[in-house]
Amino acid sequence: MKDKQFILGVLVANHAGVLTRISGLFSRRNYNIDSLNVAETENPKLSRMTIIARGDEYIKAQIEKQLAKLHDVKKVEILPLDDTVIREHLLIKIKVTKQTRSEIVESVNIFRGKVVDFNIDSVTVEITGESTKLDAFIKFAAEFGIIEMCRAGAVAVRRGIAPLSDENEFLD
Amino acid sequence: MNITGAQIIIETLIEQGCDTVFGYPGGFVLNIYDELYKQSDKIHHIITAHEQGAAHAADGYARVTGKVGVVIATSGPGATNLVTGIANAYLDSIPMVAITGNVPLALLGKDSFQEVDTTGITMPITKHNYIVKDVSELADVIREAFSIAKSGRPGPVLVDIPKDIQLQSFEYSPAPLAEEREPACPSDAALEKVARIIAESKKPYIYCGGGVIISGAGEEVAELSELIDSPIGFSMMGLSAVSSNNRNYLGMTGMHGRYASLKANSEADLIIAVGVRFSDRATGNKLRYSQKARIVHIDIDPAEIDKNIPAYYGLIGDIKVTLAGLLKKLDRQTHKEWQDEISVMREQEKSYLPKDTEMHPKDIIEKVMYYTDENTIIATDVGQHQMWASQFYRIKKPKTFLTSGGLGTMGFGMGAAIGGCIGSGCGRTLLITGDGSFGMNLNELATAVSNRLPLIVLVFNNGVLGMVRQWQTIFYDKRYSETNLERKTDFVKLADAFGADGFRAGNMNELDAALKKAFEMQTPVVIDCIIDKDERVLPMIPPGGSIENVIVN
Numbered sequence: 033m034k035d036k037q038f039i040l041g042v043l044v045a046n047h048a049g050v051l052t053r054i055s056g057l058f059s060r061r062n063y064n065i066d067s068l069n070v071a072e073t074e075n076p077k078l079s080r081m082t083i084i085a086r087g088d089e090y091i092k093a094q095i096e097k098q099l100a101k102l103h104d105v106k107k108v109e110i111l112p113l114d115d116t117v118i119r120e121h122l123l124i125k126i127k128v129t130k131q132t133r134s135e136i137v138e139s140v141n142i143f144r145g146k147v148v149d150f151n152i153d154s155v156t157v158e159i160t161g162e163s164t165k166l167d168a169f170i171k172f173a174a175e176f177g178i179i180e181m182c183r184a185g186a187v188a189v190r191r192g193i194a195p196l197s198d199e200n201e202f203l204d
Numbered sequence: 205m206n207i208t209g210a211q212i213i214i215e216t217l218i219e220q221g222c223d224t225v226f227g228y229p230g231g232f233v234l235n236i237y238d239e240l241y242k243q244s245d246k247i248h249h250i251i252t253a254h255e256q257g258a259a260h261a262a263d264g265y266a267r268v269t270g271k272v273g274v275v276i277a278t279s280g281p282g283a284t285n286l287v288t289g290i291a292n293a294y295l296d297s298i299p300m301v302a303i304t305g306n307v308p309l310a311l312l313g314k315d316s317f318q319e320v321d322t323t324g325i326t327m328p329i330t331k332h333n334y335i336v337k338d339v340s341e342l343a344d345v346i347r348e349a350f351s352i353a354k355s356g357r358p359g360p361v362l363v364d365i366p367k368d369i370q371l372q373s374f375e376y377s378p379a380p381l382a383e384e385r386e387p388a389c390p391s392d393a394a395l396e397k398v399a400r401i402i403a404e405s406k407k408p409y410i411y412c413g414g415g416v417i418i419s420g421a422g423e424e425v426a427e428l429s430e431l432i433d434s435p436i437g438f439s440m441m442g443l444s445a446v447s448s449n450n451r452n453y454l455g456m457t458g459m460h461g462r463y464a465s466l467k468a469n470s471e472a473d474l475i476i477a478v479g480v481r482f483s484d485r486a487t488g489n490k491l492r493y494s495q496k497a498r499i500v501h502i503d504i505d506p507a508e509i510d511k512n513i514p515a516y517y518g519l520i521g522d523i524k525v526t527l528a529g530l531l532k533k534l535d536r537q538t539h540k541e542w543q544d545e546i547s548v549m550r551e552q553e554k555s556y557l558p559k560d561t562e563m564h565p566k567d568i569i570e571k572v573m574y575y576t577d578e579n580t581i582i583a584t585d586v587g588q589h590q591m592w593a594s595q596f597y598r599i600k601k602p603k604t605f606l607t608s609g610g611l612g613t614m615g616f617g618m619g620a621a622i623g624g625c626i627g628s629g630c631g632r633t634l635l636i637t638g639d640g641s642f643g644m645n646l647n648e649l650a651t652a653v654s655n656r657l658p659l660i661v662l663v664f665n666n667g668v669l670g671m672v673r674q675w676q677t678i679f680y681d682k683r684y685s686e687t688n689l690e691r692k693t694d695f696v697k698l699a700d701a702f703g704a705d706g707f708r709a710g711n712m713n714e715l716d717a718a719l720k721k722a723f724e725m726q727t728p729v730v731i732d733c734i735i736d737k738d739e740r741v742l743p744m745i746p747p748g749g750s751i752e753n754v755i756v757n
Contacts, residue, residue, distance in 0.1 A: 103332040
């Protein structure tokens with residue numbers, strides 16, 4: 033039984049307390065969350081969560097089924113890793129000097145990132161991508177000195193036209 | 205029609221078929237109680253001695269009636285006192301709606317007087333919960349609470365209502381009874397697959413759980429057992445599903461199951477598990493559980509399949525509907541060899557039963573059965589007496605045996621017996637309890653007396669916490685840490701002080717006389733029944749063990 037990461041797409045009712053319900057379920061049933069992202073969808077009644085969790089096949093099946101039982105959860109799906117677009121977002125503030133400035137800016141371009149703030153002694157860079165790409169940039173930035181950083185949990189959608197749900201399902 | 209939130213609450217309860225509520229008034233439910241006062245001809249409110257008793261009473265009421273039990277409590281301590289009762293209902297899948305008051309919206313989060321985060325506290329022990337912050341949503345929230353509580357796998361739902369919401373007015377128009385969601389039914393192909401698995405079996409064993417009672421599928425289980433010539437074993441929660449007179453009835457399995465039931469469970473080549481969740485008390489060591497058997501697991505909750513014991517095949521559906529469909533696909537079977545094996549197991553079981561002891565708990569329960577009938581509501585508390593009742597009391601009808609299964613709540617019995625008694629239309633009710641459990645919530649004797657309930661409380665009094673002591677005897681080298689109660693409580697005088705009657709029974713003759721008198725009365729009676737403190741519950745499979753480790757004498 034090996035622990036593996038997996039990604040859940042979850043549609044939930046968009047009201048107060050839902051995040052507590054979901055995170056509470058994970059803690060009381062002893063499941064681990066690696067990352068969780070939540071925001072309103074195009075339908076204001078629904079929020080969409082992207083949860084990255086970890087566990088063996090047993091845990092994976094249990095998480096899916098236990099989530100589906102919650103009244104506020106409208107749809108749960110385990111997204112296939114090989115057929116899903118997964119993105120993370122990074123904002124990172126790096127120390128710069130006259131000597132290092134151009135090297136850093138050049139590397140930002142290579143990573144297809146963007147400089148969003150620029151000062152004498154620091155630059156703030158925005159990068160989007162899969163987590164391995166972000167890891168690579170963080171490692172690079174560390175050489176120059178990371179002042180601070182924050183990283184948003186992954187968001188994920190399946191490739192192809194099929195959505196997590198038919199939005200009309202929930203228009204009551 | 206514009207009415208206040210408090211009126212909406214009561215109107216919606218009436219509309220949802222609720223005619224009995226249990227509860228306790230307080231500062232932030234005063235308006236609700238004011239409406240209860242005005243509508244007392246439509247809703248009967250039972251005030252208990254403590255909110256925990258009210259929650260257990262709502263639970264017992266739901267177990268007996270099959271309806272949603274309703275409990276009302278005030279904010280803060282009122283709500284926290286409900287917590288054990290709600291958790292108990294959650295673990296046993298009992299439909300319940302708990303209504304709590306809370307401080308006005310503007311005072312929420314300010315650590316106001318009698319304020320706690322009720323929805324936060326109860327989130328992990330409810331099927332769902334709400335805090336109503338807009339009076340326009342109030343009626344629909346209560347309707348949805350009823351629907352969630354009784355749909356699918358039932359459970360408790362809590363609705364927290366701040367005081368100002370109870371005061372504000374809104375348009376109300378009655379709605380029909382909240383519908384239970386359509387019961388799920390497995391596909392024909394799935395049923396045929398299970399029918400084939402059953403046809404291949406030479407040693408089937410039906411393992412019947414509480415879900416069978418909830419679904420009202422006792423008859424279908426009995427029919428299945430007859431058709432495929434299979435013995436039936438039970439989880440404690442499933443005990444009343446099929447009459448103990450059934451020829452295939454083997455009684456409870458699990459840690460303190462009856463020997464034949466345990467043995468057949470482990471020797472079977474097929475376990476048809478219906479409405480059970482394979483709790484650790486029922487399976488013992490999961491890795492060694494019934495290794496010779498394929499397991500077909502039938503349940504309405506998909507998350508139960510493979511949760512504790514991997515199923516060879518899982519069927520998700522309402523048990524009554526599923527079994528009715530399955531019965532049509534099955535041919536009659538006979539398993540003479542298996543039934544012969546079972547007969548040997550039954551003989552072995554008889555040889556393990558206690559003999560020649562004065563006042564063995566088994567004798568007491570048999571004596572009790574002389575006075576009870578099939579309609580008597582039997583409630584228990586938690587401990588040795590509960591196991592003896594589960595092993596030896598011969599239950600005849602579903603919904604007549606009320607016991608705390610999942611949570612194992614000492615103190616459950618008094619509230620549950622009161623709720624069960626009222627749910628049965630104030631029929632004869634017997635609580636089998638121990639001196640430890642009774643000590644936890646004996647304050648509810650006051651409630652039984654106020655309501656003149658025909659409730660007999662039979663206290664198995666050994667002066668010790670018997671079940672814990674039994675573990676200390678077996679696993680802790682007889683170091684009886686804090687299990688010798690050494691109390692001087694006189695239960696006969698205590699009964700008298702509460703306005704009930706009390707009798708003491710130190711031998712079988714006294715017990716018989718006490719029971720005779722008690723069953724002639726229609727008011728609460730306490731019988732203090734003295735038993736030996738060293739009596740053990742047997743058989744016993746030690747925790748983490750299997751049938752090979754069973755202790756029989």
